[in-house]
Amino acid sequence: MIVAVAVLVALVCVVASARRLLFVAAPTAMHPDDVVAALERDVSLATLRAAAEGEPAAEWERDLFAALSVRSAATRAALVNEQLSELDLRIKRWERVPRVCASVATSVGLMLATLVMRRGLVDTPDLTGDLGELFVRSLLNDAVSVASFGIVATAFCIAAHSTARRLAQARLDASDRMVERLEAAAVAHE
Numbered sequence: 001m002i003v004a005v006a007v008l009v010a011l012v013c014v015v016a017s018a019r020r021l022l023f024v025a026a027p028t029a030m031h032p033d034d035v036v037a038a039l040e041r042d043v044s045l046a047t048l049r050a051a052a053e054g055e056p057a058a059e060w061e062r063d064l065f066a067a068l069s070v071r072s073a074a075t076r077a078a079l080v081n082e083q084l085s086e087l088d089l090r091i092k093r094w095e096r097v098p099r100v101c102a103s104v105a106t107s108v109g110l111m112l113a114t115l116v117m118r119r120g121l122v123d124t125p126d127l128t129g130d131l132g133e134l135f136v137r138s139l140l141n142d143a144v145s146v147a148s149f150g151i152v153a154t155a156f157c158i159a160a161h162s163t164a165r166r167l168a169q170a171r172l173d174a175s176d177r178m179v180e181r182l183e184a185a186a187v188a189h190e
Contacts, residue, residue, distance in 0.1 A: 002112050002119075006146045009108045010153035013101035017160035020094040024164045027090035027171065029058035032178035039181050060086060064179075068186040076186070080179060087175055091168045098161035102154045109150015113143040 030052065038048060045068070052061035060083065067079030120139035 002116055003146055003149075006109060006112045006149040009112075010105055010149040013105040013153045014156050016094075017098040017101050017157045020097045020164050021160050021167070023093045024091055024167045024171065027087060027093075028060045028175075029055050030061050032171070032174035035178045036174075036181050039185060045182070045185050060090070064182070068182055076183075080183065084175070084179065088172070091171055095164075095168075098157045098164065102157035102161070105150045105153035105157060107150075109147045109153070112150070113147035116143040116146050 035048060045065070049062075049065040049069075052058040052065055055061070063086070064080070064083045067076060067083055070076040070079055117139060120135075120142065
């Protein structure tokens, strides 16, 4: 039963951290670098907007293109900044989850290993000599096995957190480049 709980907690922590990676890897339907590349190939704003309209998951892009189509420069800047704030929120979704999961996985793994040791030592017969040594070694192996589930989950959560931070920064930088290019194209299109 204790092993099943250790596996379940480790699995939940790994899945939650992987979900954070998914949120940061694809916060929008269109990757900003693809949009910049399309603009460099002289694809029009109307074509890009039509592509966003045709993609059901591209709600952020549709809102961005709507903001860029506003005539008033001050209103356009405010609406574009609103979309950038929305993107920042999307990218930061579940930001703390991998760190929390790493802490939970470690704590639960060690606690359950302690419970394995306690249960084994309480239920042990009065053994001495080689038989007692074998029993204690077996008990230690069980406890280390249970703790290892938490440690492995912690390692994954730490890696997920590090990767998510790197991906988030890269996505924000790419989005800034994209918005600059889109704003320049929108102003030139007027």
